[in-house]
Amino acid sequence: MASADQIRLLLVEDVPQVAQYVRGLLNAQSQVRLVDIVADGTLVPDRIGEHRPDVVVVDALLQGRLRGMQLVKQLHDQKIGVPVIVLTVPQNPISIDPQKGIDEVLSMPFNGYDLMTRITGVHKAAAASTERGPSRLIVVFAPKGGVGKSTIAFNLGVAASGLGVKTALVDGSIQFGDLRGLLRTPRDAPSMLDLPTDRIAESDLAEVMWHGPADVDILLAPPRIEMAEMVLIRDVEKTLSLMRRLYDLVIVDTGVGLDELTLSLLDQADTILEIVTYDATTIRNTIAMAETFQKIGYPPSKVQYLVNRSDASAGIDPHELRNALGRDPEYQIRSEGQVVGPASNQGAPFVTAEPNAGVSRDLVEVARRLLGSSIAGGRGKPALAGAR
C-alpha cells in the first residue's frame, strides 16, 4: 500500500504500550506510514539515514543513554532537516520552539485526530520551507565522449551563479575527475569519498566542497582512477538529496558511457542536458539513447538537447541531427577554440574570462533559458546580468 504521497513517520518510543497505541491509531488510516519504532535514542540518526522519514516523533521522556530531549537537541544540531514532534505528558510541559528543534508538541492523552493534524501540519510546513525557489538537478550527459560535457557543466555552473542562482557542481565523472583537471585542483583536494558513508550532515558537506570561481561550490570526484569503485551509488544519492536542500541548482557532470552510477544520476535528474555535436557517431548513439530513455520511461521533456560547436557541422546536414533527436535541439553553443582552449588551460571559466566572446554569450543565454524561473527566485548578485 506504499504510496509516494504517504508521509513517512519514525517513532522514537521506549514504552511499548505507547508505541502500540500510536501504531493502532495509524493503522486506521493510510496517509501516514509508520516506517519504524526505535526504543534506543542512540540508534535514531542511523535509522533516519536508513528510512528517510518525513517526520520524527520523539517521546520527551525517553530513557537510556540518550534521553528524549537530548536526542531532540542532537537531531537539531546535526541539521537533519526532518521536522520533529515531541511527545510529552501534562506534568512535563514543553513549548514549541523550532530554534531548538521542537517543531510541534503532542501532549498525552491524545487521539487519532490530534496525532494526524500534528504530523500533517509539520510535514506541510517543512515541505513549504524547502520550496524556496525550485531546487533543480541538471545532469549533463552525452551519448559520446569528448563533446564538451565538462566544459559546459563548469561554465554553466559559473553562468548560473553569475545570474544569482545558488549553484553547486558535482563531478560525476568519477574515474577521471574531469572537473579536477579543468580546475587544476591540487591532488589532495577533498572529494566525495571524504564524506561519511552513513549519514551526511550539512557540516560534513561544507568541509569537502571545493570553492570554485564565482561562488560555485564543487564536489570533486576521487583523485585516482582506482578509487572510483569506492564511490557508492547510495551515498551519492544521499549527498545529492542533501545538496538539493542547500542549493537552488545542482549541476552534475558525467563520465563517458552509461554505467550504473550515471544511470542513477539520470534517474534523479530533473533535467538531462544532453550534449550532441554534428558527427555521425553522436547521431547514431543519440538515437540509441533516446530509445533507452523511452524504455526506462523518461518523459521526452526530461531531456533537453544542446548542440555544442553548432557552427562546426563537419559535412553533416543539420536535418540529420534533427531527425535523430526527433525535434529541434533546445540550445546551441558555437565553437570558439581560441576562447575555450586558453581559458580551460588556465583552469578558468570562459564565461567570466571572456564574457563578450560569442561562445560565452551563447552559454549565458543557455543558462538564462534553461533556468528560467529559478533566476527570478534565486539569491545573490546577478554579476553576469549585463553580459549579452
Ligand SMILES: Nc1ncnc2c1ncn2[C@@H]1O[C@H](COP(=O)(O)OP(=O)(O)OP(=O)(O)O)[C@@H](O)[C@H]1O
Ligand atoms: N564550444 C566549444 N568550442 C571550442 N572548444 C570546445 C567547445 N566545447 C568544448 N571544447 C573543447 O573540447 C574538448 C572536450 O571538451 P570536454 O572535456 O568538456 O568534453 P567532455 O564531453 O567532458 O569529454 P569526456 O567525454 O572525456 O568527459 C576540450 O578540449 C574543450 O576545451
Ligand SMILES: [Mg+2]
Ligand atoms: Mg568530461
